[in-house]
Amino acid sequence: MRRGVAGLVLVAAAGLAGTAACTGGDDGGDAKGRKEADPTASPDPLPRTPPPARQTVASSEDACDFTGPFEAGKVKPYLPGGPAYEGPGPHPAVLFKDDIAVDESEPPQLPGDWTPDFANTDTQLVVCQYDDDSHDSRTVGTCTYLGGSHNTGDGVVDVQSARYVFRVFEAATGEPVTKFALDGTTSPQQTCPDSALYPATDFQLVTSEALADRLRPFVAGRR
Numbered sequence: 001m002r003r004g005v006a007g008l009v010l011v012a013a014a015g016l017a018g019t020a021a022c023t024g025g026d027d028g029g030d031a032k033g034r035k036e037a038d039p040t041a042s043p044d045p046l047p048r049t050p051p052p053a054r055q056t057v058a059s060s061e062d063a064c065d066f067t068g069p070f071e072a073g074k075v076k077p078y079l080p081g082g083p084a085y086e087g088p089g090p091h092p093a094v095l096f097k098d099d100i101a102v103d104e105s106e107p108p109q110l111p112g113d114w115t116p117d118f119a120n121t122d123t124q125l126v127v128c129q130y131d132d133d134s135h136d137s138r139t140v141g142t143c144t145y146l147g148g149s150h151n152t153g154d155g156v157v158d159v160q161s162a163r164y165v166f167r168v169f170e171a172a173t174g175e176p177v178t179k180f181a182l183d184g185t186t187s188p189q190q191t192c193p194d195s196a197l198y199p200a201t202d203f204q205l206v207t208s209e210a211l212a213d214r215l216r217p218f219v220a221g222r223r
Contacts, residue, residue, distance in 0.1 A: 060096035063169070064128035070167075075174045078126045082172040085124045089220040092116035093125035094171075103193060107186065108211040114219050123171045125219060129206075132181060135163035140204065141188035145196060155198040159188040162203035166211070168218060180214055182206045 061067050063078040078094070085091055093114050097104075108129075116123040137160040145155045162184040168177040184191075184204030192202050 060128075063126050063171075063174070064096050064098065064130075064167070066096075066098045066128075066130075070130065072176065075169060075176075077172055077174040078169070079120070079123050079171040083122055083124055084172055085170040085177065086223045088222045090114050091124040091219050091223065092122050093127055093168075093215070093219050094120075094123055095127045095129065097129040098131060099129075106193070106205060107190070108206045108208040110208075110215075111212055125177065126169045126171050127211075127215065128167045128169070130165045130167070132163040132165050135161070137161050137203065141191075143188050143192035143202065145198060157192060157196060157198070157200050157202055159191050159202050159204065162205070164206055166214070168215070178218055182210055182214065185210065 062076040065071055065074040067074070090113060093110055094116060095108070095110050110127070139158050140161050141159040143157045143159060145157060147154065163181055164184065165179065165181050167179045169175060170177055184206055186205045186207060188202075191204050196202070
């Protein structure tokens, strides 16, 4: 049920190293004006080493086991040492999707007030979306793209039904919280991206509202 288009975004981080050089010459002065160290003075305290920043796992593949047929034993904590999933909501959550061609701007999306802080140190839940390959898809509509077909004008893309499995894990431990399935219900106009490779097939998506309704007791409620 994948679109078959792989995208790879490389983010290059450049480190800047600063160097300090000290130069000096013979000032020609004598030692009379120099102050001797006070033997009673306290030495400067040693510089404190800041604690290491919390690190998320390397990828969503580790946090959700997107690498193949799902195996619960392969799921790793998304935020080791992070806050426990407990207390009153909202419990900050992140959403990952098992689709090599996914557009992160397309539905479903989590509500904005469920988003972790910028430093991503307070995430409590990881929501993972998987294609349900056991679902028998059927054509529910089409989308037309200008210039999609060689020498024959516009290209018509089928829109097919789809179902998705969602698994929710505690970010700090990788322990499962809940699992459920939702059907894609978006219209062809909501489903098809603005541009696409041709030929292609698009699949209905879960709406943001439908996903939020299922997750609300776990994210917004008291644990």
